[in-house]
Amino acid sequence: MAVDFFLSNVAEYPRVVSISIFTAVLCFCIVIGHVLVNSRWTNEFAATIFIGCLSGIVILLLSRGKSSHILRFDEELFFIYLLPPIIFNAGFQVKKKQFFHNFVTIMLFGAIGVFISFFIISAGTWWLFPKIGFEGLTTWQYLALGAIFSSTDTVCTLQVLRQEETPHLYSLVFGEGVVNGATSIVLFNAIQKINASKIGGGTAFILLWDFLCLFSTSTMLGVAVGLSTAYTLKTFYFGRHSTDREVALMMLMAYLSYVVAELLNLSGIPTVFFCGIVMSHYAWHNATESSRVTTRHIFSTISFIAETFIFLYVGMDVFDIEKWKMTKIGVKATFGVNFILFILVLLGRAAFVFPLSILSNKISSGPERLIITFKHQFIIWWAGLMRGAVSIALAFNLFTVSGVTWDPVHATMITSTIVIVLFTTLAIGIFTKPLVNKLIHQAQRNNQPQTSISKEDPTTPLLSIEESTESNLLKATRSLSILLESPIHTIHFYWRKFDNAYMRPVFGGPTSSGGDR
């Protein structure tokens, strides 16, 4: 009998209490974040995590040490509801021109880079953890650790770089973050499937090949969904009757691309990202004027709420007293584990950012190429050190069963992940803003004349700092780079021609080759 249920007393739905508290704290975070916008020393997401920690402490005290969280970290919530709008908005708002100009570099960092970082962290933990007396992880768990700690936190990184101020750097760091997140998840997945006893030299190549297949099919799915949305909007001309229907269709189709990708065992992140790019390139132009203003803000607002939600969530999870009680290892060992992980994260990222930047500089050419100076490399390395919600979600997936674990080793890995995420987000988040301000202003002063040179002549020197000392090497590199880059530029030229002649008339968008937002 349902007599026990009193409907309008929805407080009996157990989640209403959590939702109320969470919404209230979320509102508070938004206000605080606004107040902090002009602050030099922190960003609003660091503040949100801090507020999350405080709420966690308050709840811990109110519940007399029993529980510190009102919502348990839930992978489903994160991967199915919060991540898609963030990634879609990223694709929708990204400056496409710069993104595709840096495409090769982005793929180098995002795919190859993660593999390098993964290798260093896996090998490092496997070698160092037993030395400080922390044992109990299996081989494939060490491998999974590598994947968990190789994923850069796109969301937080973007907070410290402004697209308007440093468009090239932004598109690089941002693009890397998207590919990087996808790679980490794919890698994590692949690791759980491979047979740990059969790991050999070929495994890395198999993983890389798997990744490339997955990435390209996922991208194609996203492009297909984006194009069909654009075609539908253009054919039926929705704006005639209703703006809402237009916006609703774009939102639902974007979400559909993500869930279908997950359903087909593809990776939803590149799918929804490229769906966003295609939608902003074609579908957006088919909408009415008010829809255009609305979509731009609706997607970024939803994304903003999801981001704030995630950081609050992570902050609240810090004082998860149950997991801390469960760890059962000493303060020294805890410190050791966290220190090793942090150093490996630093090293793992350094090991690919600097070499791959130099490689990218060597093969880069064209009228609007980006020379990644050492200062830029440093910022890319630094800004990408932050670990975020993806790491947490992967760690929870590996080491817990629906957010609960009874194994001390596993509990330690969870708390360590939270510590690393918290430390990198807070500490690095706080110092990145002044660092970027300082380096970028200097770098722009140094770089400005070079950009103008390279615009005048596509075959001028490609390396900026080492220019005078390496002139012999330079000549060889230059020939190589022209050889390597020219097909990409030809592709881009033909793409624009094809786009104007065939794609835009069918799917929408300005038919003049002028504007690329």
Add this chain to the structure above:
Amino acid sequence: MAVDFFLSNVAEYPRVVSISIFTAVLCFCIVIGHVLVNSRWTNEFAATIFIGCLSGIVILLLSRGKSSHILRFDEELFFIYLLPPIIFNAGFQVKKKQFFHNFVTIMLFGAIGVFISFFIISAGTWWLFPKIGFEGLTTWQYLALGAIFSSTDTVCTLQVLRQEETPHLYSLVFGEGVVNGATSIVLFNAIQKINASKIGGGTAFILLWDFLCLFSTSTMLGVAVGLSTAYTLKTFYFGRHSTDREVALMMLMAYLSYVVAELLNLSGIPTVFFCGIVMSHYAWHNATESSRVTTRHIFSTISFIAETFIFLYVGMDVFDIEKWKMTKIGVKATFGVNFILFILVLLGRAAFVFPLSILSNKISSGPERLIITFKHQFIIWWAGLMRGAVSIALAFNLFTVSGVTWDPVHATMITSTIVIVLFTTLAIGIFTKPLVNKLIHQAQRNNQPQTSISKEDPTTPLLSIEESTESNLLKATRSLSILLESPIHTIHFYWRKFDNAYMRPVFGGPTSSGGDR
């Protein structure tokens, strides 16, 4: 161990399949709805229900008769996630001037009307059900049936009336729907709490008093949350930095008002409705220009998606084979039950719309008063016959435990509710559009001169059709109405003065008394 979980294979989260199918069908419904907008014979929500039915049949066939739904009807989903945005948007978009001018009439219809309808349906079922051999319901279940079938479906009703064409009628039917929905839920709740053996003459008054207390406290909470949002936006001037933050704060505060109301055992519907009114009156004016465009569309888009979702849901639930198998009563009895319920719904609504309209006409006065002609009364009666998601949710709450029931009588009540909702929405939804078009055009032609007369002189005849025949009665009525109405107009005058002098400078909004949207 979590080895079994493969993360990026989120298909293992069981809901991904349902979400994918549902999103895809939702997109399809939006496109179909757009195509049908200019159709004379149907509205898009009837089409959505129809598509839902078709999907249900397809799923039924694919699952070989086992199951017809991909998502079980979930009260929590409905009351916590889908209903708040719809009601908030209703408050945000409503023409406040007309709404408050008709406030007395709306409250008459929404509160007293539901009580009359509730009484007729409860008494009717209690008297007629045993006569056709359908027994097994307890006294308070008969009472609950009255509440379940007294709630008008606001969402669908609004589809057939256009705010631009018939603003007075729209604000009446719409306002009634909101108050009506709240009353039904409150009533339903109150019934489950009262002792069935103690029902007497006083019960109705206790219920009415409970309702009035609840309604006024809920309204005050909504107004308070709306005002604090407006004050925050005005004080901090969010638009300076970010449109997203502004919009996000408005969305979250609105939602907060709803969940807090539910948490405090108040009724969330009037809370979030008045929160919407206050936000559009004050907070909206504090936002930047792009935020204003965005909020207007963001709320209506989310509301639109939620509405479509609900209708699709209801449509899919029709062929819930488990419940149909469970009913165990003959075709004749099923038909009898549904017929009785439908007739009682018709009668229950007629019993309050016509008398209360006449009462409202008698006490109505002022320069912009609305005379509810017989044709208008007929449309109000007809348009409000539709039963919708609120009825379904209440029925599921009463007769099932988390969507499942093993009692044949309860299963019958669930299927009957679905049949009534489907029948009223489809049949009445189809015929309302031509009916309204025909009657409104005639009514407007008849009504136009009267409105102009009443604008010239507030004390001219108040009753429109019976004017010449009832002149003696009229004079008495006129004196009465001036006596009754003049305080309301004085209140309105002082409110505008107070609003301009104290409220708007603090909470925002244009300080000239000119524009009321």
